[in-house]
Amino acid sequence: MASPNNPRERRPRTVFRRLDGILLLDKPQGLSSNQALQRVRHLFRAEKGGHTGSLDPLATGLLPVCFGEATKIAGGLLGARKAYETVARLGVVTDTDDADGQVLRERPVPPLTIDAIDAALKTFSGRIQQRPPIYSALKRGGEPLYLKARRGETIEMEPREVEVHAFDLLNAADLLDGQLENGASPNLRLHVECGSGTYVRSLVRDLGELLGCGAHVAQLRRLWVDPFREPRMWTLAALEELREQAGERVLDACLLPIEAGMTSWPEVRVNAAQAQRLGRGQGLRGPYPPRGLQVAILDEQGRGLGLGDVDAEGGLHPARLFRWAAFTGGHIDTPHCP
Template identity: 60%
Template sequence: MSVAEFHPIHGVLLLDKPLGLSSSQALQRVRRMLAAAKGGHTGALDPCATGMLPLCFGEATKLAGVLLGERKVYHAVCRLGQVTSTDDVEGIVIRECPLPSLDDASIDALLQEFVGRISQVPPIYSALKQQGQPLYRRARRGEAVRAPQRQVEVHALRLLQRHEDRLTLEVECGAGFYVRALARDLGERLGCGAHLAALRRLWVAPFQGQSMIGLDTLEQMLLRDGREALWAR
């Protein structure tokens, strides 16, 4: 598609990002579908995560910086007993440990220690920049990398389910929080290590309770009804 075929489109689309695509890849696919001249996303989801990814087009891209700082809610599955190189399921397993004896009460008590204003060390495989380069690039080159500790906000954290080596959590957090790092730190506190096995973003404020649209549904709608029907939703 040539530059001349793109059009000025203004608005926010709440994409249900599928598994396996980076946020940038998802944005570019939607941008091509809409033939949108200008677009951006408001807080990346890793390829192994799914869920709400607000995409801003045209004049709405001015909202992107504001939305980056808003609250977000996730459902996260932590796998205990395995530490990976990336703190999530995409990395290689670098350590395995037996599981300790656990009960819901002790896990709940530990989770509450992570609520509030806390210090967090981001994963080294992240897009945070150090010496002008993303940390993940330096890590992939085999350089010794340590991410700087940062202050982040956790508004609520609760255990939804415990099954064998999996903990399913609901996490409500602020800007800059890494759920991967939470899984890693919980594993360390439990003495068995852990990584993030699955992650789904349920909402980004102020879009609580609003419906998302998947890529396949979006494509079918555009083919059937055209772009105008999308903004009428």
């Protein structure tokens, strides 16, 4: 018999269902990406779900969540270009390189000009070598580094190449007007556009060192992820309210179709007979462009069938196909946002 004092036992068990689509979640501060994923997965009752690139608990903003067959394209979205707005707090260094960590040291902030800040920011543009934070989800020996760091283990991080498309100053008002109170640390508001594997925390940390005072991320918000450049994001609160007031069918209308996440791949269209052949695991003779690349496979009506690989001779081979790829005349109902 369930104990009335245990809320977990009183909570009704979620009955999951097959659901396909993409949710553009506005992740709240304080939740890990996996915690946010599980919240919306239970809210939508989706059998299968995954997110396309972690956000730190401190961070807010766009976290694309893939349900069902959309998880088959999630890996490709992980490497997409992303944009952030961040607040860098100067003069304070933390062990996690953000405001959630313990302060390691504080230093005075030297007099800085806009020109000096811009010059420092430019050194981080392009392909650069970056040392990831030791408190990160990167794995070593099958274990996330943040677990090792929490145990006090010594971790040596090797620099790796990342690409930074933009690192720009948006605002430095409190640094320049001299109106800080009670010894507060000045802030820089920054815009970042970067490729896969780039840590904004590391950019801010290294910028602070270059400026001679150290720095950490005080705020971080992800603005967009390719191909969702102008996302209509949904907060957890809005989704929960919609579910309660309007029901599950209206909630499902918040999902984007899988095809919305496939626009970053070159497109190849096939007819029904070719789709059936691919669905049986067989390749198609080409030539299909572009050779040597992965492509999005669509049917003649523009419905996504999955991902394929084009070989050097132009032959098309199935890579990750959706469950309906081998069937013609069938219909998968993937709701769209209103």
